[in-house]
Amino acid sequence: MLLEKIYKEEDYFPREITFGEEREYGVLFYNDDNKDSYDSNHAVIFKDKVNDLDNVLDDIVKFYTKKGIKPVIYQSISDEGYFEDIKDILSCHGFESWSESQRYMVLAERNTITPNPEIIVRKITEWQEAYRTEIFEKAGEPWETAVAKRSLDNHNTLFFAAYVYGRPAGMTYAHVHDDVCRVDYLLVSKEHRNIGVGRALINAFVEYCRVNRIENCFLWPDGETAERIYYEGGFRYIETKRAGRASYVKCEGKGQQ
Secondary structure, rough: OOOOHHHHHHHHHHHHOEEEEEEEOEEEOOOOOOOOOOOOEEEOOOOHHOOOOHHHHHHHHHHHHOOOOOOEEEEEOOOOOOHHHOHHHOOOOOOOOEEEEEEEEEEEEOOOOOOOHHHHEEEEOOOOOOHHHHHHHHOOOOOHHHHEEEHOOOEEEEEEEEEEOOOOEEEEEEEEEOOHHHEEEEOOOHHHOOOOHHHHHHHHHHHHHHOOOOOOOEEEEOOHHHHHHHHHEEEOOOOEEEEEEEEOOEEOOOOOO
């Protein structure tokens, strides 16, 4: 497994779904039309590229506040502990910081999923509004609609939709870049959970990767249920990373909010 490439892709994956401006210290990702999505609107900074942290933080705050977007910073996944080391400086600049544990898994074993035959999964290339109304809105995550829709503009996106009795019930999408495949999202509408929709989607995805010889697939599961599904699909745990996050909580002239 190409772990160095995998973690680099984790830092840069938003380029597949949003816009970005390069800085000497990292990248400023943004989408003026989808300001509620953190994946679409955050800065990534790299410890070894930061020469003047105070100026970097001022630049990030200025960039996002000018756009009316809440400043959020992601630490490079390879710089574990960095935000803990600079916690006081982040706080002085109005940021609340914390770390999130991410359990990384790679596709390394045989797929053992037996999909529900009543669930039909299709690889899609064109957006349908039914995905928004039947999947994202009914899953309680409408803000992710624009992100998923934007991903379909890319030739390197693998997008699968699941149908139950002809109605969209769930979706997953991934992208391939520089010999690495990142599973970006898996979502099932609340009314169709616990009937095998997620398993059907992952089964279709891993079988597509097997047939098309797509290797170096990785993801980090959001919870134990998702991890069990990925395990059945052939994904195996490699290691846990502490992902540093910082969110701006100070408004100019208003103190803390």
